[in-house]
Amino acid sequence: MNIRSAPRTLAVATTALLALGGVTACSDDGTTGADPQRVDVVAAFYPLQFLAERIGGDAVKVSNLVKPGAEPHDLELNPGQVGQVAEAELVVLLKGFQPALDEAVEQNAKERAFDVSTVQPLLDAAEGGHDHDHEGGKHAHPEESGKAEEPGHDEGGVKDPHLWLDPTRLATVGDKLAERLGRADPDRAADYTARAKALRVELEKLDAEFTAGLKTCQRREIVVSHTAFGYLTGRYQLEQIGITGLSPDNEPSPQRLAEVAQEAREHKATTIFFETLVSPKVAETIAAEVGAKTAVLDPLEGLSSGGGDYLSVMRTNLATLRTALSCS
Ligand SMILES: [Zn+2]
Numbered sequence: 534m535n536i537r538s539a540p541r542t543l544a545v546a547t548t549a550l551l552a553l554g555g556v557t558a559c560s561d562d563g564t565t566g567a568d569p570q571r572v573d574v575v576a577a578f579y580p581l582q583f584l585a586e587r588i589g590g591d592a593v594k595v596s597n598l599v600k601p602g603a604e605p606h607d608l609e610l611n612p613g614q615v616g617q618v619a620e621a622e623l624v625v626l627l628k629g630f631q632p633a634l635d636e637a638v639e640q641n642a643k644e645r646a647f648d649v650s651t652v653q654p655l656l657d658a659a660e661g662g663h664d665h666d667h668e669g670g671k672h673a674h675p676e677e678s679g680k681a682e683e684p685g686h687d688e689g690g691v692k693d694p695h696l697w698l699d700p701t702r703l704a705t706v707g708d709k710l711a712e713r714l715g716r717a718d719p720d721r722a723a724d725y726t727a728r729a730k731a732l733r734v735e736l737e738k739l740d741a742e743f744t745a746g747l748k749t750c751q752r753r754e755i756v757v758s759h760t761a762f763g764y765l766t767g768r769y770q771l772e773q774i775g776i777t778g779l780s781p782d783n784e785p786s787p788q789r790l791a792e793v794a795q796e797a798r799e800h801k802a803t804t805i806f807f808e809t810l811v812s813p814k815v816a817e818t819i820a821a822e823v824g825a826k827t828a829v830l831d832p833l834e835g836l837s838s839g840g841g842d843y844l845s846v847m848r849t850n851l852a853t854l855r856t857a858l859s860c861s
C-alpha cells in the first residue's frame with residue numbers, strides 16, 4: 534500500500550537474515566549462504582562428521598553428505614550436494630570409499646579437501662579377512678570372491694577403508710584434521726589442536742577398554758555381515774568371518790553362505806552379527822542354520838535411529854562382543 538515503506542521492510546528483513554546467518558545456513562539443500570564466522574565443512578559420512586564436529590567445535594559448521602539412516606558405501610550425489618562440495622571450505626573424505634564423492638572433489642574441491650586415507654597407510658583388505666589353516670586344510674578367504682571382480686588396478690590390491698573402527702587410528706586422523714583446519718582458519722589453530730588432544734584422550738581410553746575387555750575370551754572369531762571390522766579385529770586380536778565382502782551391497786552366493794555356516798560351526802559361534810543400516814536377513818538365515826543368536830555389531834558407517842555417538846556406539850559394540858565371545 535504505502536510505497537515508501539517497502540524498501541525499509543526489505544532492509545529490516547535483510548538485517549534480520551544476516552543476524553540469523555549462523556542458524557539459517559544449516560539447510561540440507563546447500564542453497565543458503567555460508568556463515569562467515571564459521572568454517573563450512575562437508576563430511577563424507579558419520580565418523581568423519583564426528584571428528585570434524587568434535588575438533589571444530591563451534592568454529593565449524595559440519596554437514597554430512599549421507600542422510601540419517603542411509604548406508605554410505607557407493608554414495609550417489611545429487612546436484613545440490615555437488616554444489617555443497619564445490620562451496621565447502623573443507624571437504625573431509627576417505628578416498629576410495631565413495632567414488633562419486635572422489636570425482637566431485639577432483640572436479641570442484643581439489644585444493645579444499647582432506648583425504649583421511651592419506652594419514653596412515655590403509656590395511657590391505659586381505660589382512661582384515663579370515664585366513665588361517667584348519668587341520669582340514671586352508672579355508673576359502675572371505676575376500677577372494679570380491680577381489681576377483683576388481684579389475685587389476687595399479688595400486689597393489691584392494692585396500693580396506695574402514696579405518697575408524699580402530700580408535701587409535703581415528704585419533705591420529707583427528708590430529709591431522711586439526712592441522713588442516715588450522716591452515717584453513719589460522720586464528721583458531723590452537724583451539725583445533727587442543728580439541729584434537731582432548732578427543733585423543735577419550736579415544737585412547739576407549740582403546741584401553743577394548744584391550745582389557747577382549748583380553749580373555751573363550752572365542753576370538755566373529756561372524757559379521759560385511760567385512761568392515763578388519764581394523765578392529767586387527768587391533769584386538771580377533772578374527773572376522775565376513776558373509777559379504779568389503780561392501781554390504783554384495784549379495785552372498787549360496788556357496789558362500791554354506792561356507793560361513795561351516796565356519797560358524799567350527800568356531801562354535803554363538804552369535805551372528807548384523808548391522809543397523811543393512812537388512813538382517815542373511816545373518817538370520819545363517820544363525821537359524823547353526824543354532825546361533827543374532828546381535829547388532831555396528832560398523833558405525835552411519836548413526837542408526839538409536840542415536841548416541843561414536844564413543845557410545847563403540848562401547849555398546851564392546852559389551853556385545855564380550856557377551857558373544859564369553860570374555861571374562
Ligand atoms: Zn563398509
Ligand SMILES: [Zn+2]
Nearest residue numbers: 663672796799
Ligand atoms: Zn575358520
